[in-house]
Amino acid sequence: MSSRRQLRLGAFMRPVSIHTGAWRYPGAFPDANFNFAHYKRFIQTLERGRFDAFFMADHLALLNMPVEALKRSHTVSSFDPLTLLPALAAVTEHIGLIATASTTYNEPYHIARKFASLDHISGGRAGWNLVTTSNPDAAKNFGHDEHMPHGERYQRAREFFDVVTGLWDGWADDALIRDAGSGIYFDPDRVHVLDHKGPEFSVRGPLNVARPVQGWPVIVQAGASEAGRQIAAETAEAVFASQATLAEGKAFYADIKGRMARLGRDPDHLKILPGAFVVVGDTVAEARAKRAHLDSLVHYDSAIASLSIALGTDASRFDPDSPLPPIPDTNQSKSGRERTIALAEREGLTVRQLAQRLGGYGGLAMVGTPATIADEMEQWLVEGGSDGFNVMFPWLPGGLDDFVDQVVPELQRRGIFRREYEGRTLRENLGLPRPKSRFFPAG
């Protein structure tokens, strides 16, 4: 075991790939998001690559995009994460299983029970990506005409978290005696009735599942707003970050870890893992060509909308096959516009290529050889930009296989990524402490 700081790697699966052209890439599985056998292959490869976790995104509606874009995207639909991950638990032994579950349109008793069940079934490998749902189409699937306002969503999320963790804490770790001789199955004095009554929820408890193997499944969050950062610093153990550059990443990292220190939390007890879209080639040029081909599979009608948003102007009036014309200032996101213009100039992209880049994946990307990708990851780790990454694969299975077969060995050779799992649970592998029950702190 190396004494160097260790990378943590999650595999971020947003219906298979975040890239809307992924299903059309040569050799890709077009039906991967609805084919359990494919998911099984992916996760078993990730486990061979010693990934910390398989991280499943979620939406509670068809994605909120125009039908012309939607009908071209495999991200239109996906299994419920809390139904998929138990099945993947049964075909793996070590890798963590992080499911996204919304606090906006769920009941805390159900969520507490499902994650406790997953944690038992997987032997302590569950993680909960606690999100609020901001897709306005989701509201309409749950009896609401209007989407819940941002502030109310966060207030509800915070109380939801308190109820769920309170239910998990309601059984002492040793409450289940199972003494066949005396006939006592559990000790009623080691079970706490939560009796929560708050502005959003009234939940009596106790939960009808024993305390999770990990005490609590690992708490993951992704909020980037002021409220989201604060709730993360207070409660999260891993954060899915979305900064696109190392400078932004370092600022975010310092902000969150600083908040933790001020709250009296050990900054090591939260892992910051930016999403990173990784394309591997034998040469940097080959990797870039792969990405360019992938981007070219994004339909122009879908792509141009992303470019228009980034530029703050209607890009559909530009000649697709010419360089980007001069863009006037608007009152929309200046940094986004400048970054987009700089990207077009740096890589010499036409309007079409630029649009397809943004329509595919516009965030942090590492496109190169195993060595250049490892260089970038190491730099983020060493310079305080992150504790690791949520890797996003450009297409499946090829992009995932390339990462595990080529990048992982390079990271291992440098001594910054495990060769074997350190522990039995996700919490142990991430180096996170096991929470004590608030009601039974002695154990």
Add this chain to the structure above:
Amino acid sequence: MSSRRQLRLGAFMRPVSIHTGAWRYPGAFPDANFNFAHYKRFIQTLERGRFDAFFMADHLALLNMPVEALKRSHTVSSFDPLTLLPALAAVTEHIGLIATASTTYNEPYHIARKFASLDHISGGRAGWNLVTTSNPDAAKNFGHDEHMPHGERYQRAREFFDVVTGLWDGWADDALIRDAGSGIYFDPDRVHVLDHKGPEFSVRGPLNVARPVQGWPVIVQAGASEAGRQIAAETAEAVFASQATLAEGKAFYADIKGRMARLGRDPDHLKILPGAFVVVGDTVAEARAKRAHLDSLVHYDSAIASLSIALGTDASRFDPDSPLPPIPDTNQSKSGRERTIALAEREGLTVRQLAQRLGGYGGLAMVGTPATIADEMEQWLVEGGSDGFNVMFPWLPGGLDDFVDQVVPELQRRGIFRREYEGRTLRENLGLPRPKSRFFPAG
């Protein structure tokens, strides 16, 4: 394949065994309800025994019993069925997976999505035991001070069913084109927006999961009230029945199938499967001795409450080790009282033994050799008492292994139970038609 009528067999798992003494039986797994490895063993044995389905009961609270009884019962807690069954799907190939899910404290969009996901993940083996929740303690876990009245629960259940099946029907079977050449993933004209607005639910849709493999997962119900029988005749494809005698079973069978005929449904399209508690021995006397030993493991304090309810009088004042004294008439359930008195006389049970029998399991039981058990099952099948059974095992793993290793071969030898699965899906194995989408009836 035999031309004789075929038995359908479900394995009814109410945290492992319905019998509250099961966990104390010699050789039983005391932690079976929280040990995934044990569940895996059980279901793989059932699949070897060609069972139609693994049927998981559920409660949304600790069971509503006095703590003195509760603390002695392994039924206190169990995995969420919709988290357990996907994991079991991944370790089996043929057996059906029926999960109980309440319409009282759930949202139809979630339930539609979870069962659709389970159906895809299992290759078409999902079933939904649609129940209303009548445990008053459950209400308090979901923000309600009072339990929902019976009539309202059934009205909500019926609308819930309409919404869930409407969401399943919202994608035509051929909506997902996945044409990599043209870049079209799905045909928007083959997706229906449900836009349901009813007294209980407002759900827009469409679901973000493709139509289930089976069209709909198999619909299972257990209601025995007038409202429950009618909703079953209208919508169910399997019924968990609870009649304790063949005469009662025949009356129930005729009632449900008669209602179906009057509704224009083919009576073969609903399978009536009473719960049957089966104890196997080399001789009838040995099987009875096993049961008596099992019953003796039920604590008297828990048992006496069941006897008091059955007799309509406080049985704790009787001498436990004497025969039942004469019981005066009360205005409580006369048939239950008479059946209990007759049972005590027929088997010569003391008050303690009688109480422990009822506290263990008081319903339909088949206690004998493989031949006598097969005789009973065949009689129910031939005389129109049932289409099969939901078998309840007295303890695990022994009681389950005995059934699969000894009773199943006897049923197969008689030509009334399959030697190999007939189809790929639960629906095909049960001989049920695949529903057409109401919105895309041509396919």
